[in-house]
Amino acid sequence: xxxxxxxxxxxxxxxxxxxxxxxxxxxxxxxxxxxxxxxxxxxxxxxxxxxxxxxxxxxxxxxxxxxxxxxxxxxxxxxxxxxxxxxxxxxxxxxxxxxxxxxxxxxxxxxxxxxxxxxxxxxxxxxxxxxxxxxxxxxxxxxxxxxxxxxxxxxxxxxxxxxxxxxxxxxxxxxxxxxxxxxxxxxxxxxxxxxxxxxxxxxxxxxxxxxxxxxxxxxxxxxxxxxxxxxxxxxxxxxxxxxxxxxxxxxxxxxxxxxxxxxxxxxxxxxxxxxxxxxxxxxxxxxxxxxxxxxxxxxxxxxxxxxxxxxxxxxxxxxxxxxxxxxxxxxxx
Amino acid sequence: xxxxxxxxxxxxxxxxxxxxxxxxxxxxxxxxxxxxxxxxxxxxxxxxxxxxxxxxxxxxxxxxxxxxxxxxxxxxxxxxxxxxxxxxxxxxxxxxxxxxxxxxxxxxxxxxxxxxxxxxxxxxxxxxxxxxxxxxxxxxxxxxxxxxxxxxxxxxxxxxxxxxxxxxxxxxxxxxxxxxxxxxxxxxxxxxxxxxxxxxxxxxxxxxxxxxxxxxxxxxxxxxxxxxxxxxxxxxxxxxxxxxxxxxxxxxxxxxxxxxxxxxxxxxxxxxxxxxxxxxxxxxxxxxxxxxxxxxxxxxxxxxxxxxxxxxxxxxxxxxxxxxxxxxxxxxx
DNA sequence: CTGCTTGTTGCACTCGCTTGCAAAAATAGG
DNA sequence: CCTATTTTTGCAAGCGAGTGCAACAAGCAG
Numbered sequence: 016x017x018x019x020x021x022x023x024x025x026x027x028x029x030x031x032x033x034x035x036x037x038x039x040x041x042x043x044x045x046x047x048x049x050x051x052x053x054x055x056x057x058x059x060x061x062x063x064x065x066x067x068x069x070x071x072x073x074x075x076x077x078x079x080x081x082x083x084x085x086x087x088x089x090x091x092x093x094x095x096x097x098x099x100x101x102x103x104x105x106x107x108x109x110x111x112x113x114x115x116x117x118x119x120x121x122x123x124x125x126x127x128x129x130x131x132x133x134x135x136x137x138x139x140x141x142x143x144x145x146x147x148x149x150x151x152x153x154x155x156x157x158x159x160x161x162x163x164x165x166x167x168x169x170x171x172x173x174x175x176x177x178x179x180x181x182x183x184x185x186x187x188x189x190x191x192x193x194x195x196x197x198x199x200x201x202x203x204x205x206x207x208x209x210x211x212x213x214x215x216x217x218x219x220x221x222x223x224x225x226x227x228x229x230x231x232x233x234x235x236x237x238x239x240x241x242x243x244x245x246x247x248x249x250x251x252x253x254x255x256x257x258x259x260x261x262x263x264x265x266x267x268x269x270x271x272x273x274x275x276x277x278x279x280x281x282x283x284x285x286x287x288x289x290x291x292x293x294x295x296x297x298x299x300x301x302x303x304x305x306x307x308x309x310x311x312x313x314x315x316x317x318x319x320x321x322x323x324x325x326x327x328x329x330x331x332x333x334x335x336x337x338x339x340x341x342x343x344x345x346x347x348x
Numbered sequence: 349x350x351x352x353x354x355x356x357x358x359x360x361x362x363x364x365x366x367x368x369x370x371x372x373x374x375x376x377x378x379x380x381x382x383x384x385x386x387x388x389x390x391x392x393x394x395x396x397x398x399x400x401x402x403x404x405x406x407x408x409x410x411x412x413x414x415x416x417x418x419x420x421x422x423x424x425x426x427x428x429x430x431x432x433x434x435x436x437x438x439x440x441x442x443x444x445x446x447x448x449x450x451x452x453x454x455x456x457x458x459x460x461x462x463x464x465x466x467x468x469x470x471x472x473x474x475x476x477x478x479x480x481x482x483x484x485x486x487x488x489x490x491x492x493x494x495x496x497x498x499x500x501x502x503x504x505x506x507x508x509x510x511x512x513x514x515x516x517x518x519x520x521x522x523x524x525x526x527x528x529x530x531x532x533x534x535x536x537x538x539x540x541x542x543x544x545x546x547x548x549x550x551x552x553x554x555x556x557x558x559x560x561x562x563x564x565x566x567x568x569x570x571x572x573x574x575x576x577x578x579x580x581x582x583x584x585x586x587x588x589x590x591x592x593x594x595x596x597x598x599x600x601x602x603x604x605x606x607x608x609x610x611x612x613x614x615x616x617x618x619x620x621x622x623x624x625x626x627x628x629x630x631x632x633x634x635x636x637x638x639x640x641x642x643x644x645x646x647x648x649x650x651x652x653x654x655x656x657x658x659x660x661x662x663x664x665x666x667x668x669x670x671x672x673x674x675x676x677x678x679x680x681x
Numbered sequence: 682c683t684g685c686t687t688g689t690t691g692c693a694c695t696c697g698c699t700t701g702c703a704a705a706a707a708t709a710g711g
Numbered sequence: 712c713c714t715a716t717t718t719t720t721g722c723a724a725g726c727g728a729g730t731g732c733a734a735c736a737a738g739c740a741g
Contacts, residue, residue, distance in 0.1 A: 020491035021468070023697055034721045039699060046700090049707095049719060064489070069466040070406045071697040074726050079403060080463075084447070090432045090628075095423035102422070102449035106460040111467070112447045114417070116435035127439045130413075133402040134444065135354070156397070158353035239632060272633040295423075299572060300605040301634040356727060367691045372729055379730090382689060404727035407696050683741085690735075699726085707718070 022063045031059035042067050073135060082110050082322065083131045083139040083159075085150065087117040091265065092294035093309060097142055097164070100315035108319050110137075117143050117150075132157045138322050140164065162318045167209030174321045175332040176314050180210050183307045183337045184217025187260050187289045190305070190339065192225065194287050194346040196258030200230040202245040202270055203262045204237040211237070211262050214291065218260050230256060237262060242269020243277075250278050250286075257286055264290035264297045264306055271302060271344070287345040291337070298342070305345040307337035355396045364392035375400050406468060415443050415655065416464045416472040416492075418483065420450040425598065425627035426642060430475055430497070433648035441652050443470075450476050450483075465490045471655050473497065495651045500542030507654045508665040509647050513543050516640045516670045517550025520593050520622045523638070523672065525558065527620050527679040529591030533563040535578040535603055536595045537570040544570070544595050547624065551593050563589060570595060575602020576610075583611050583619075590619055597623035597630045597639055604635060604677070621677040624670070631675070638678040640670035 024038040031038070033052055040046035041056040048056075059065075073079035082105055086094060102112045113136060115127045128150060131139065138160035141151065151170060154161050161173035168175065191199065201218045203211060215231060222229035232248050235241035242261065246269070249256055261267035267290030274280045274288075282288060290297055293308035317333050357371040364371070366385055373379035374389040381389075392398075406412035415438055419427060435445045446469060448460045461483060464472065471493035474484065484503060487494050494506035501508065524532065534551045536544060548564060555562035565581050568574035575594065579602070582589055594600035600623030607613045607621075615621060623630055626641035650666050 020489075021697090025697080035698085036700080036721060037719090039697095040720090043699075047719060052719080066462060066466045066490070068407070068468060068697055069463070070403045070412060070468055071726085072699075073403045074401070074407060074697085074728090075699045077726080081446075081467075088432075089435070090425065090428035092423065092425070092428075095425075095428040098447070099421075099423045099449065099451070102447050103451055106449060106463075107452075109459070109463070111460065111463045112449075113414075114431070114435050114445045114447045116432065116439060116445075118432070118436055119440075126442070127444065129399060130402070130439075130442070130444045133399045134414075135401065135403055156353075157399070239628070243633075268632065268634075276633050295572070296629060299601065300576075300609050354727095358727080368728085369691060369730080370689090372727095373690090376729070380689060385689080401727050404696090405729075407698090407727080408729045410696075685738100685740085687738080688736085690733105692731105692733090694731090695729085697726105699724105701724090702722090703720100704722095705718100705720070707716100709714100709716070711712105711714085 021068070022065045023068075024065070027056060027059045027063055027065045030063060031055040077135070078137050079135045080110050081113050081131075081134055081136040083113045083115050083136045083154075085115045085117060085128070085131075085139055085141045085143050087143040089114075089116060089118075092296060093263070093265075093292040093311075094142060096294070097309070097311050097314065100311045101140065101318065104312075104315045104319045108323055110319075110322070117147075128153060132159075138162065140318055141166065160322055162321065164314060164318070165208075165210045167213065173331070174318065176317055177210065177332070177334050178309070178337050179334055180213035180337075181217035181220070183291070183339070184214045184260065185221040186339055187307070188218055188221035188225070190345055191258040191260070191287055191289065192227075194258070194283070196287050197227070198230075198254055198256045198258065199227060200232065200249050200256035200259045201262070202242065202249065202259055202266060203231060203233040204235055204241055204266065205233050206237050207233075214260075214262055237266055239265050239269035239272075242266040242271075243273040246270040246273035246277070250274060250280070258288075259286065260289045262291060264292045264294045264304060266290070267304055267306070267344075268296055268302055271304070282344050283346045289345060293340050297340070303343040305342045306340050308340050309337060310335050354401070355398045356401075357398070360389060360392045360396055360398045363396060364388040410468070411470050412468045413443050414446050414464075414467055414469040416446045416448055416469045416487075418448045418450060418461070418464075418472055418474045418476050420476040422447075422449060422451075425629060426596070426625040426644075427475060429627070430642070430644050430647065433644045434473060434651065437645075437648045437652045441656055443652075443655070450480075461486060465492075471495065473651055474499065493655055495654065497647060497651070498541075498543045500546065506664070507651065509650055510543060510665070510667050511642070511670050512667055513546035513670075514550035514553070516624070516672070517547045517593065518554040519672055520640070521551055521554035521558070523678055524591040524593070524620055524622065525560075527591070527616070529620050530560070531563075531587055531589040531591065532560060533565065533582050533589035533592045534595070535575065535582065535592055535599060536564065536566040537568055537574055537599065538566050539570050540566075547593075547595055570599055572598050572602035572605075575599040575604075576606040579603040579606035579610070583607060583613070591621075592619065593622045595624060597625045597627045597637060599623075600637055600639070600677075601629055601635055604637070615677050616679045620679060623677075626673050630673070636676040638675045639673050641673050642670060643668050 028035045040048045139154045140162040142164045290306035297304040361368045373381045472487045473495040475497045613619045623639035630637040
């Protein structure tokens with residue numbers, strides 16, 4: 016197993032009969048090289064299988080082209096689809112994604128972040144639910160650009176992408192009202208992240224405006240399992256809700272399953288349900304869930320476009336709309 | 349916006365009153381430094397917020413600590429959970445994951461791969477369904493270690509991790525037989541990857557051994573939607589199957605939903621279904637699917653352990669067992 | 682005190698690339 | 712054909728680290 020696998024610019028230069036700088040310039044957009052030289056360099060590079068060493072380049076240029084994706088619970092449907100969109104678009108912009116998994120609570124997170132910094136990542140995109148401020152601090156302090164998705168945190172110098180959660184919640188209320196529902200409930204987790212709370216507050220506010228009471232129940236994390244528990248709690252009330260807005264689809268699926276299989280309720284005639292995220296499962300015929308679509312492609316596009324800008328605008332925030340996807344879990348439509 | 353954000357070893361050395369090499373050695377495990385010097389260096393580093401520059405280190409050592417995850421359709425439940433496991437364990441092993449998304453068919457894939465090579469990744473882990481041999485060739489040629497998951501490809505110098513698909517298929521057949529089923533079918537996609545085909549062949553072989561016919565139907569890609577189409581094709585046959593082994597859970601979910609909602613069949617009394625992967629949705633009460641669990645943590649552990657080895661064993665292959673998870677989509681149990 | 686081993690330290694070179702600078706070559710103007 | 716201007720090119724100095732080598736200090740036996 017002989018090492019020495021990579022060819023260096025020197026070797027390409029020798030083969031092409033030019034200087035090492037010429038090779039470097041050939042692969043640097045906008046540098047001054049004659050057409051003839053460029054051709055010969057490219058040819059030699061091709062023949063030798065040369066690839067610019069990004070480690071060395073990053074070292075010189077002081078920018079690596081690496082973007083960190085800081086994520087927890089990345090196998091959650093919404094997260095996964097966002098990651099898919101982000102990696103795709105980053106690649107199209109000639110950047111590359113490093114994935115940092117913040118699931119484990121031990122210090123491997125901290126270590127991973129340190130790694131990211133050690134690789135001199137140009138930016139970090141945070142889609143972790145974990146509201147650990149020290150992480151964002153560290154990123155900013157080490158000169159990275161920062162993108163916060165659905166965190167509603169106020170961070171100077173970062174791009175903040177959020178949804179119109181409050182407005183979506185209001186639209187959800189109106190849709191349920193039009194469907195003839197009268198007993199409204201909101202099923203939330205105890206995660207209490209800003210975007211989840213905005214949905215809750217928006218829904219409550221809409222209730223207030225219409226002079227209707229809204230029952231709110233919170234439990235556990237934002238999962239299918241919590242949905243089942245919330246169903247238990249909400250559907251055993253004396254005044255059983257006939258409309259439940261769930262803080263996300265995963266929870267909605269759990270709630271619907273419990274409503275059907277444990278309480279024998281028929282959706283939507285006896286119970287209307289609205290979710291949030293529009294994960295793939297929402298469209299499955301067992302759920303056929305009316306929900307709000309996270310504009311993952313838009314989110315990814317905004318993030319990548321902002322990273323591509325040369326001048327880092329100081330304060331920046333985008334608020335995107337979530338489209339209501341009408342399906343069968345609400346009457347009418 | 350003044351640049352110059354990072355502190356270098358030189359600055360730490362000055363502050364600690366030692367030479368730059370001392371700093372370097374302090375952060376190199378196994379190097380010779382006195383306790384006293386190390387203490388002072390660490391202290392200075394801490395105070396200045398120093399992080400070893402991995403770009404530079406990688407340049408010298410000729411190994412970057414970067415591992416590429418080459419994935420397509422990464423928002424698929426099984427893939428996502430595998431990525432979660434892999435990133436987690438890589439981090440614990442002080443490596444870091446770069447994510448390469450091979451969804452787009454244009455040359456952005458090629459470009460991304462080139463990027464990975466340019467960053468001198470130490471290894472690539474391929475979980476892409478895409479059987480593009482040129483990708484694996486390129487990785488190997490640029491001196492990377494290679495891990496192939498569920499691809500059953502014979503690749504010298506790579507670690508191949510596969511499941512006992514054939515055996516699982518056989519166990520599935522026996523379980524269905526014991527449940528009293530007599531008309532067996534296998535629902536496959538047209539992806540025709542080795543591991544999917546092994547499941548099909550295993551199931552067919554088991555049928556042959558028991559002198560029972562197995563209907564095989566293949567359609568589209570391995571998704572929920574294909575499951576619905578396959579249900580249509582299989583359940584309209586004159587001899588309607590009462591046992592269907594689906595090549596994976598996603599497809600099984602689609603098939604079950606169609607069987608129930610379009611054909612009004614009751615699972616498991618009129619139709620038994622077995623899936624593969626044990627994705628989260630399989631445990632949802634709407635499906636309650638009997639299935640085989642992909643040992644994602646084992647897979648990730650094997651991969652990471654192999655990457656940690658110093659001596660690259662030439663030919664290496666692991667075959668892991670998939671545990672049968674008994675749930676309610678098969679009678680008895 | 683001398684000779685020898687063991688452990689630390691700093692110098693200087695190296696990794697592969699970018700880039701300012703000045704020399705060389707090509708082009709234009711007269 | 713000569714000078715002035717514009718490219719193009721090579722030289723060499725970095726970027727931030729790792730490491731072989733030799734110098735040096737400390738510890739110990741004789």
